[in-house]
Amino acid sequence: MQEVPRGKLxxxxxxxxxxxxxxxxxxxLWKQFYxxxxxxxxxxxxxxxxxxxxxxLATLLFGIAMAFARRLWSNDIKGVAITCALVGxxxxxxxxxxxxxxxxxxxxxxxxxxxxxxxxxxxxxPEPYRWLSDPQTAMxxxxxxxxxxxxxxxxxxxxxxxxxxxxxxxxxAEIDGAGFIDxxxxxxxxxxxxxxxxxxxxxxxxSWYGAEGNxxxxxxxAANTEVAGLHIWFKAFTFLQFGPATAMAWMLGFLLIGFTxxxxxxxARVEFRTAGEEx
Amino acid sequence: MPILSAIGRRHWxxxxxxxxxxxxxxxxxxxxxxxxxxxxxxxxxxxVDAPYNHLIPRFLYDETALYQKMIEMVFNENLAxxxxxxxxxxxxxxxxxxxxxxxxxxxxxWTDFLEKEAPGPFTYTLASARAPASRGAQPIMLRAWKRHLxxxxxxxxxxxxxxxxxxxxxxxxxxxxxxxxxxxRSSLTETPFLREWNAFKAKQPLDQRIYFSVxxxxxxxxxxxxxxxxxxxxNKSHHTDYASWxxxxxxxxxxxxxxxxxAEREDWESFARVxxxxxxxxxxxDALSDYINYLEAxxxxxxxxxxxxxxxxxxxxxxxxxxxxxxxxxxFSDWDAFVQGWRDPATGTLHxxxxxxxxxxxxxxxxxxxxxxxxxxxxxxxQRYGTSFARWSDVTLPQQEIxxxxxxxxxxxxxxxxxxxxxxxxxxxxxxxxxxxxNTAIYCFLAVLAALIVNxxxxxxxxxxxxxxxxxxxxxxxxxxxxxxMVTQIPIFLLLRKLEMLNTFWALVLPGLASGYAIFLxxxxxxxxxxxLYESAEMDGAGEFRIFWTITMSxxxxxxxxxxxxxxxxxxxxxxxxxxxxxxxxMWTLMPWLYQLQQYSGPGIMYASILIAAVPTLVIFAFCxxxxxxxxxxxxxx
Numbered sequence: 001m002q003e004v005p006r007g008k009l010x011x012x013x014x015x016x017x018x019x020x021x022x023x024x025x026x027x028x029l030w031k032q033f034y035x036x037x038x039x040x041x042x043x044x045x046x047x048x049x050x051x052x053x054x055x056x057l058a059t060l061l062f063g064i065a066m067a068f069a070r071r072l073w074s075n076d077i078k079g080v081a082i083t084c085a086l087v088g089x090x091x092x093x094x095x096x097x098x099x100x101x102x103x104x105x106x107x108x109x110x111x112x113x114x115x116x117x118x119x120x121x122x123x124x125x126p127e128p129y130r131w132l133s134d135p136q137t138a139m140x141x142x143x144x145x146x147x148x149x150x151x152x153x154x155x156x157x158x159x160x161x162x163x164x165x166x167x168x169x170x171x172x173a174e175i176d177g178a179g180f181i182d183x184x185x186x187x188x189x190x191x192x193x194x195x196x197x198x199x200x201x202x203x204x205x206x207s208w209y210g211a212e213g214n215x216x217x218x219x220x221x222a223a224n225t226e227v228a229g230l231h232i233w234f235k236a237f238t239f240l241q242f243g244p245a246t247a248m249a250w251m252l253g254f255l256l257i258g259f260t261x262x263x264x265x266x267x268a269r270v271e272f273r274t275a276g277e278e279x
Numbered sequence: 280m281p282i283l284s285a286i287g288r289r290h291w292x293x294x295x296x297x298x299x300x301x302x303x304x305x306x307x308x309x310x311x312x313x314x315x316x317x318x319x320x321x322x323x324x325x326x327v328d329a330p331y332n333h334l335i336p337r338f339l340y341d342e343t344a345l346y347q348k349m350i351e352m353v354f355n356e357n358l359a360x361x362x363x364x365x366x367x368x369x370x371x372x373x374x375x376x377x378x379x380x381x382x383x384x385x386x387x388x389w390t391d392f393l394e395k396e397a398p399g400p401f402t403y404t405l406a407s408a409r410a411p412a413s414r415g416a417q418p419i420m421l422r423a424w425k426r427h428l429x430x431x432x433x434x435x436x437x438x439x440x441x442x443x444x445x446x447x448x449x450x451x452x453x454x455x456x457x458x459x460x461x462x463x464r465s466s467l468t469e470t471p472f473l474r475e476w477n478a479f480k481a482k483q484p485l486d487q488r489i490y491f492s493v494x495x496x497x498x499x500x501x502x503x504x505x506x507x508x509x510x511x512x513x514n515k516s517h518h519t520d521y522a523s524w525x526x527x528x529x530x531x532x533x534x535x536x537x538x539x540x541x542a543e544r545e546d547w548e549s550f551a552r553v554x555x556x557x558x559x560x561x562x563x564x565d566a567l568s569d570y571i572n573y574l575e576a577x578x579x580x581x582x583x584x585x586x587x588x589x590x591x592x593x594x595x596x597x598x599x600x601x602x603x604x605x606x607x608x609x610x611f612s613d614w615d616a617f618v619q620g621w622r623d624p625a626t627g628t629l630h631x632x633x634x635x636x637x638x639x640x641x642x643x644x645x646x647x648x649x650x651x652x653x654x655x656x657x658x659x660x661x662q663r664y665g666t667s668f669a670r671w672s673d674v675t676l677p678q679q680e681i682x683x684x685x686x687x688x689x690x691x692x693x694x695x696x697x698x699x700x701x702x703x704x705x706x707x708x709x710x711x712x713x714x715x716x717x718n719t720a721i722y723c724f725l726a727v728l729a730a731l732i733v734n735x736x737x738x739x740x741x742x743x744x745x746x747x748x749x750x751x752x753x754x755x756x757x758x759x760x761x762x763x764x765m766v767t768q769i770p771i772f773l774l775l776r777k778l779e780m781l782n783t784f785w786a787l788v789l790p791g792l793a794s795g796y797a798i799f800l801x802x803x804x805x806x807x808x809x810x811x812l813y814e815s816a817e818m819d820g821a822g823e824f825r826i827f828w829t830i831t832m833s834x835x836x837x838x839x840x841x842x843x844x845x846x847x848x849x850x851x852x853x854x855x856x857x858x859x860x861x862x863x864x865x866m867w868t869l870m871p872w873l874y875q876l877q878q879y880s881g882p883g884i885m886y887a888s889i890l891i892a893a894v895p896t897l898v899i900f901a902f903c904x905x906x907x908x909x910x911x912x913x914x915x916x917x
Contacts, residue, residue: 015311028888
């Protein structure tokens, strides 16, 4: 959004839109989309994407990760570069794996599969996903609405933070011969690091602590989605075992105390400014 | 535009990069907006279009789709009623096609017939009164019925329940039971509720009524249910050679003539004896002697019969056939057993009304009699209206034409009805079901007020006086954030229970009264205000509260707006905790109500409720957009 010459305001408005639907309403909305028949909104969409669509997406993600890895490698940050490349490989296989059953039918000889590869690239998923009742997709289905709802406001926060970076940094980097990816890696990332870490730790702790309401509404804890928070909630308020529940909650607190302390330390180090001031 | 260099922007690689950024942004934007569009179009759904996900609902531009939705609404989402009413009924509402022409001269004859004959309240049902498949929708007649009750009983639900002997717990839960007065199991006994409902029905216009068609019921529901929709199957089992179902005739009397087959006679008999409601069935004098024999076998002594029937017959031969229109009591149930067949336990003899002694009255037959009296012959009728009926039995009730005429005349009204009716239902649910809206408004107001009073006061104290333990206090406040919410939730719940504050606004507001994070933010903000302002205010003799109010608070409006907004969003979206500490439904806020609505509603209602729930946040976003954008807090290294 920062880089596009036109339409910033429009994109900003659109991206904020999901934040208008709050809490449980988001979940209820997505629950409607997760209808398990082929007529369910999400299934209807996914059943139209051919195998080649997933392959292209997987390659694209791999390509982006590799481009970052290459720049990191050439700047002698080899450990991170390898991690980045690994992430790219994992992303590639995760996304391409969706298309695998369409291309290689179980039990079929590899030669036979390769012979039919071309027409199968246009094949679509044969049956709809049972989003909330299939343990393989249920957890993902619980997470997607949260990403959808959080992405818009998240984008706006990063946009505000990006505005706060002085142009001189970019100019200096450019004079040193930095490209687009270099500027992201070596200018933007270090400056936004506190924000990214705060957001990461916040989201990490938040997902441990605050997911139970959403999952309760979405699946009720079925299909392997009974997370720690929900388990404690059930224990306390359904089975009224307050003692063990409180103990479990404390245990959870202790497990995450490292993250919390880390977050507090960062919070103590930084000061918050409203984006309005920086303009 | 700092990341992309100003130099070389016209290079194809830079342009391609910008193109990719645009494409990604666009894909993201579609992901953000698409669910909203589905939400919007889904809010007009009923059962017939529930499975489809069109961004623009089809009924807005497609006449057939609108007709299907109307037919579904008219027939109360009841396919059996559609089958029995229309002679060429489609297999489902989604396959309904409107007739070629809505013009039919018989409509005026039919209106005349209804005015003159005025068939009773059990011969028709009201259209658009129930929506069992759409779950939760409130069709137009149900709304009119509720309005009628509300006016008559001055909004007193207890009075409605008392007078009509109903047990509705809320105005929203008032529903109309299915009316199927074609089948035997439907009782015609007038309860207080039915009396009121029948009087209401009688006031409704003709195009809102569906008259029961016995002939349609016989052919399209009873016979097709038995022998499938395939006429070949029917022909095979009946040794007939009908070209289509339209040729299958219905006989008002027992089909004893030679051109009927035994299988057809058997169908007629079981239809008349077991299936058809008694209001359409009559007996001739031929049945009387068998009836008397049956009663004699059942009661043995006339005295016993007189006692239980409360009659004073002196001879068995004085007994008459029960009068038509009898709907309850022992005489009626004895008559019903006689029609179906009663086996004497002592002798094993079967006592049964002779089939020749039974005949069926239908509105079709009455209408035909009416037309015969008016036109003498079918040729004259055909000549008068340009129709081409070959036999009197071809004349059916012109109900499909009446509905189609209504469709042609009210297309835009129907569209408006389908767009708004789910919203009306949700609004009705929220407005008249408990105090969800009021509770939410009060809770949000209190939460915002509390957040704007408690947090700034704490932050002001820490910032203005800079106590030596300020950092420790702040850390302590922040530490509350570090605890898992379950750790605090359980003691809060137990504490509130002990203080007997559950199910009060105290329980909702008190736990979130102060927020460590908000105090931290505010303190940082207050710290950045110039000290000179405070000094000059002190010199001018301003008191502490005045300094706090006129200087600190008024200079901190952007951050206060953010805190108020956060407090509002948290309170508005509070579901789990709100439900936990306020389990009494009178204290429920909007979210528990929506959650409950979702449990027993169809997708149309759900989408509409989500949209309604999004309105407050959307309005706030629309009006406070600038504040939100300006108020985004970004951490900066000190």
